[in-house]
Amino acid sequence: QLQLVESGGGLVQPGGSLRLSCKASASTLDDHAIGWFRQAPGKEREGVSCISSSGRPNYTDSVKGRFTISRDNAKRAVYLQMNSLKPEDTAVYYCAAVHRPFGLCVLSSSYNYWGQGTQVTVSS
Numbered sequence: 001q002l003q004l005v006e007s008g009g010g011l012v013q014p015g016g017s018l019r020l021s022c023k024a025s026a027s028t029l030d031d032h033a034i035g036w037f038r039q040a041p042g043k044e045r046e047g048v049s050c051i052s053s054s055g056r057p058n059y060t061d062s063v064k065g066r067f068t069i070s071r072d073n074a075k076r077a078v079y080l081q082m083n084s085l086k087p088e089d090t091a092v093y094y095c096a097a098v099h100r101p102f103g104l105c106v107l108s109s110s111y112n113y114w115g116q117g118t119q120v121t122v123s124s
Helices: none
Strands: 004-007 010-012 018-024 032-039 046-051 057-059 067-072 077-082 091-099 118-122
Touching: 004 091, 018 032, 018 091, 018 118, 032 067, 032 077, 046 067, 046 077, 057 067, 077 091
Parallel strands: 010 118
Antiparallel strands: 004 018, 018 077, 032 046, 032 091, 046 057, 067 077, 091 118
């Protein structure tokens, strides 16, 4: 059973940066696509970014140019560097994994392993 643990959330002022980490308990993440999702109060969960097993990223339009996803398979970790944060980025951020050894990742809910989430609050 793959377990995911997020960290790195917190309170930051608009324009600031945070780096989220997602670490896995499995022996390997190599064959998994990893996604970052977020859910704000009263809103549906949305896909933010994902990275394929080969390291190819995908972003939702609202974060392109501001967020960068990366992975370190040796550390069983995926990171989301978030720059130029805006109040509308405030949400609980979740990482998720799906076994997908080939092809691009997608920002849908077709992930079957989920972390507990980490709160990101952007406010002055």
